[in-house]
Amino acid sequence: MRFISKNRTITHFSANMEPITDVRLQETITVETHDCYGGQIDSETVLRPDINLETMNQATGPIYVNGVEKGDVLQIDIEEIELDPRGIMVTSKGLGVLGDHIEEPTTKILPVKEGRICFKEDFIFPVRPMIGVIGVAPASGSVHCASPGDHGGNLDTKDITIGSKLYFPVFQDGALFALGDLHASMGDGELDGTGVEIGGRTTLTVRAVKGGTLEAPVVETADSFMFLASAKTLDEAIRKGSKHVVGHLQQELSLEFQEAYRLLSMLCDVRISQIVNPLVTVRIVVPKELLPRLFKK
Amino acid sequence: MRFISKNRTITHFSANMEPITDVRLQETITVETHDCYGGQIDSETVLRPDINLETMNQATGPIYVNGVEKGDVLQIDIEEIELDPRGIMVTSKGLGVLGDHIEEPTTKILPVKEGRICFKEDFIFPVRPMIGVIGVAPASGSVHCASPGDHGGNLDTKDITIGSKLYFPVFQDGALFALGDLHASMGDGELDGTGVEIGGRTTLTVRAVKGGTLEAPVVETADSFMFLASAKTLDEAIRKGSKHVVGHLQQELSLEFQEAYRLLSMLCDVRISQIVNPLVTVRIVVPKELLPRLFKK
Missing domain, CATH: 2.60.120.580 (Acetamidase/Formamidase-like domains)
Incomplete structure (x- = not known):
């Protein structure tokens, strides 16, 4: 190696x-x-x-x-x-x-x-x-x-x-x-x-x-896809990550915006990665079963 | 009942x-x-x-x-x-x-x-x-x-x-x-x-x-004590919760501020509870083994 x-x-x-x-x-x-x-x-x-x-x-x-x-x-x-x-x-x-x-x-x-x-x-x-x-x-x-x-x-x-x-x-x-x-x-x-x-x-x-298609990095763990989003403030980063996730849910599950938005709120977690760098980073944690075909094109 | x-x-x-x-x-x-x-x-x-x-x-x-x-x-x-x-x-x-x-x-x-x-x-x-x-x-x-x-x-x-x-x-x-x-x-x-x-x-x-002694609510789960903090912004809430946790770590473990602050950064997670109410709420998740005597006075 x-x-x-x-x-x-x-x-x-x-x-x-x-x-x-x-x-x-x-x-x-x-x-x-x-x-x-x-x-x-x-x-x-x-x-x-x-x-x-x-x-x-x-x-x-x-x-x-x-x-x-x-x-x-x-x-x-x-x-x-x-x-x-x-x-x-x-x-x-x-x-x-x-x-x-x-x-x-x-x-x-x-x-x-x-x-x-x-x-x-x-x-x-x-x-x-x-x-x-x-x-x-x-x-x-x-x-x-x-x-x-x-x-x-x-x-x-x-x-x-x-x-x-x-x-x-x-x-x-x-x-x-x-x-x-x-x-x-x-x-x-x-x-x-x-x-x-x-x-x-x-x-x-x-x-x-x-x-x-990917806007920003994603981490795959045993259970989840974590969509990372970095921005100047936590509020901006959360909004950015949420948009990316809702977009992927809409596309993969053929859902209207409001249905995907509900799934985001009901089943996905926003987590903070770090708040001490020049931009802060959050991740939106999506259960894998919601996006079974992600990266399997 | x-x-x-x-x-x-x-x-x-x-x-x-x-x-x-x-x-x-x-x-x-x-x-x-x-x-x-x-x-x-x-x-x-x-x-x-x-x-x-x-x-x-x-x-x-x-x-x-x-x-x-x-x-x-x-x-x-x-x-x-x-x-x-x-x-x-x-x-x-x-x-x-x-x-x-x-x-x-x-x-x-x-x-x-x-x-x-x-x-x-x-x-x-x-x-x-x-x-x-x-x-x-x-x-x-x-x-x-x-x-x-x-x-x-x-x-x-x-x-x-x-x-x-x-x-x-x-x-x-x-x-x-x-x-x-x-x-x-x-x-x-x-x-x-x-x-x-x-x-x-x-x-x-x-x-x-x-x-x-408690400043704000705490949730105990199987593994953790979660110190809740609510404030106008995420940054304020995180700072408030961090202060509470560092104070408890100092008191319970007889540590100086900087040592307790290191344990916070190394072992404790900040998590977001909600960002949609009049004040937002975060929780600082502390592994239980760091505070074995909390609430056992």
């Missing part, structure tokens, strides 16, 4: 970025990634205000997928996530929903071993590995890896984890995907501004869905 | 409201409730603009709990929810997150039978019963039953269901609780502005926690 090292990364997802390598459809690869600070925080004496934020959330790639064209849907199956032996959680003035309560920044290094995070003595928690940044080349321009969007990017969605399938709209031939910013654990919202930030290796398989 | 009929209801939770009856601690009672429209919508020809909104979300009660005093915590264990044989879903211009797409209001009556909701032919879904409105007398003034707050009220939280335990701050002697507005099903967010609105009978047991 091919191994893509973390020595070539991007700081932006750009429409015209150059691939570092290519893969074929159905190929399984392992991609090594930095923690979101790019290794700059190597002890508890290095604080967030000390580091260069321009390279934050750098992603390994981009990787060109042979056989995927603009207008297709790129499918990425997450097979495995192996974590480095230590994670990082910083606090800093203004960071997260209660950041105004913080005066002095702090850095905490958390040992991660045998599937467990040592927060402190008697505070040991199981890892819940996830990928913070994953995306494809956008339709135009350039988006910093710290921000999410319709191309993916810093989605910080905890369901982007082992066993999930991800679907991205393909805006450029070859899709040009990249990933980074693993977390050993993070709650919905990422409320203090960080997860347990960590480097590692993700094993994934790439596939293509031809003839699909 | 005592049965409290739906013939005496309130439209407001008020500090000085008069009880319709009283119960003793540990008593189990069944409370009958109207659907949120108070039975005004009895066919698909009755539309939302036709009805009187002043009595919307009326709640059966208030019920005085003997032995509960101001400053205690009222515990309500939800044992059973029996639903009437039909639910209602309306749409109307401006209602819900995509209400601007609606011109003509519609009403849909949904048969509910043997634990299933018939949405239409080939669209049959299991019921997920929940209580929309449940609360106690507020500290002062009067709050319409259509609005949520620290006293409870229109919380529209789907985890307020069979098997859950609810905890309310007690602002007045006897707590004076009331409930109504059942839903046969509703997704997080209540995105079109309604669940499957329905009447029914809730069986519950009342208890008291002495010496507890």
Whole structure:
């Protein structure tokens, strides 16, 4: 199995970025990634205000997928996530929903071993590995890896984890995907501004869905399709995601708008992925039985 | 077991409201409730603009709990929810997150039978019963039953269901609780502005926690304590709930602010209950093992 090292990364997802390598459809690869600070925080004496934020959330790639064209849907199956032996959680003035309560920044290094995070003595928690940044080349321009969007990017969605399938709209031939910013654990919202930030290796398989239509990334779990939507405010993101879901329900089930809207309200959950990035991200969780033919065109 | 009929209801939770009856601690009672429209919508020809909104979300009660005093915590264990044989879903211009797409209001009556909701032919879904409105007398003034707050009220939280335990701050002697507005099903967010609105009978047991401190309602499920927070915007509600949770984590685990803030971000989820009432409601979901002594004073 091919191994893509973390020595070539991007700081932006750009429409015209150059691939570092290519893969074929159905190929399984392992991609090594930095923690979101790019290794700059190597002890508890290095604080967030000390580091260069321009390279934050750098992603390994981009990787060109042979056989995927603009207008297709790129499918990425997450097979495995192996974590480095230590994670990082910083606090800093203004960071997260209660950041105004913080005066002095702090850095905490958390040992991660045998599937467990040592927060402190008697505070040991199981890892819940996830990928913070994953995306494809956008339709135009350039988006910093710290921000999410319709191309993916810093989605910080905890369901982007082992066993999930991800679907991205393909805006450029070859899709040009990249990933980074693993977390050993993070709650919905990422409320203090960080997860347990960590480097590692993700094993994934790439596939293509031809003839699909997708506005923004979707995560498939055992039970659900989760439609991700990123926007400036939670209200905007919820509205955007709701529109996408109602559109898919109407199309797939041949329903009028108001009937699809009722199903949305009765059976679908809006969940918050993160509220601490330049755009916030929500997901609308749709039970799979409502969309049995999605991505099976 | 005592049965409290739906013939005496309130439209407001008020500090000085008069009880319709009283119960003793540990008593189990069944409370009958109207659907949120108070039975005004009895066919698909009755539309939302036709009805009187002043009595919307009326709640059966208030019920005085003997032995509960101001400053205690009222515990309500939800044992059973029996639903009437039909639910209602309306749409109307401006209602819900995509209400601007609606011109003509519609009403849909949904048969509910043997634990299933018939949405239409080939669209049959299991019921997920929940209580929309449940609360106690507020500290002062009067709050319409259509609005949520620290006293409870229109919380529209789907985890307020069979098997859950609810905890309310007690602002007045006897707590004076009331409930109504059942839903046969509703997704997080209540995105079109309604669940499957329905009447029914809730069986519950009342208890008291002495010496507890609580700012706003908490729902206990099998795995979690969910701290509810209602406010004008999602951002405010999330901030308010986060403060409550960090305070409880600090107190119970003897942690400094920044350590409790990290646990919040690493292990707790923010979830949206509803975004369609006069105040929105979120819940911060805390794994039970983080607060093993909560309500066990």
